[in-house]
Amino acid sequence: MNLEKNIKDVIAQQLENGIVENLIAEQLKQGVSKALEDLFASYGGEARKVIENKLKSVIVPYLETYDYSEYITKLDHVLVETIKEASFDNRKLLDNFKNLMIEEKEKTMKLSDLFEKWKEYVAKKVETDGLEIEFDDGPEYEAVEVSVQVERNEDRSWSSFEYATIFFECERDEDLNYEIPISLYKRDKEWDINYRTSNELKSLKYLNEFEILLMRLSQNGVKLDLDIEWEEDEVTPDEEPEATFS
Structure with missing residues (x-):
């Protein structure tokens, strides 16, 4: 009888200390964390798709309409100067690269x-x-x-x-x-x-x-x-x- 009473006392004490609530909270935390990880980290995660689509809708149009002419001019100048100082083989490579980067208007x-x-x-x-x-x-x-x-x-x-x-x-x-x-x-x-x-x-x-x-x-x-x-x-x-x- 004393053993049974001791067991009951221990259980009662642990319940009073909130062990069940803590275990439930911990499992809930792990469950939510795993669910969010699957939602965002997986390749086909729905949340990831939503975020990507929102970013694309804002960033891509901005990049498409941005005027890069200033940077292209600077790049062209850098390439020309580099070509002048390069060896023959490298000069040919850089010259071809420069011509390859020309944008076709038509x-x-x-x-x-x-x-x-x-x-x-x-x-x-x-x-x-x-x-x-x-x-x-x-x-x-x-x-x-x-x-x-x-x-x-x-x-x-x-x-x-x-x-x-x-x-x-x-x-x-x-x-x-x-x-x-x-x-x-x-x-x-x-x-x-x-x-x-x-x-x-x-x-x-x-x-x-x-x-x-x-x-x-x-x-x-x-x-x-x-x-x-x-x-x-x-x-x-x-x-x-x-x-x-x-």
């Missing part, structure tokens, strides 16, 4: 205009060894034949997209040839340029000016208007023949 480009850009590149870079020298308007190398052609992929009726490839070809110098994948969402009128190259920064120093142009058009989301799908032309090399005396 959101649509005609294929005929892109063809002209490529022809300018061909005129600068075409291999002239073995070309005849003409004297009609002063000594110059004979023109080389170039062409542009769009080849459309076989279309599937159920697909929302159409795909094609643009081929720039120079018969004289195959190193100047390019194939550029493009795609069209069938509800749109202009095509997307899907030109890709290595994403590594160090690869920039190996890219030529036409590749930089293609990358810039692609990353700026410039659309392509296929105003032509096939055309041939001739390009006269910019390089002048060395003077010879007989």
Whole structure:
């Protein structure tokens, strides 16, 4: 009987000291803490989504409308000064980076205009060894034949997209040839340029000016208007023949 009484006394004393209330409070605290952790910390937490959406609705429009021209001018100045002091390899990398960061003002480009850009590149870079020298308007190398052609992929009726490839070809110098994948969402009128190259920064120093142009058009989301799908032309090399005396 004394043992039972002692047990009852201990229980009564603990109840009077609030042990049950403390345990309930502790468990409630842990439960609420765990619930909040799951709500905020989990990747798909509802509270996190609400907060993210609210932040995006305020921050993103502000960032989109902010005038960054002052900072772009400063960045351009820093790059120019850095390029002047860099070694040749690094100067090429920085120069390409600077040109890649130029913002395209026009959101649509005609294929005929892109063809002209490529022809300018061909005129600068075409291999002239073995070309005849003409004297009609002063000594110059004979023109080389170039062409542009769009080849459309076989279309599937159920697909929302159409795909094609643009081929720039120079018969004289195959190193100047390019194939550029493009795609069209069938509800749109202009095509997307899907030109890709290595994403590594160090690869920039190996890219030529036409590749930089293609990358810039692609990353700026410039659309392509296929105003032509096939055309041939001739390009006269910019390089002048060395003077010879007989």
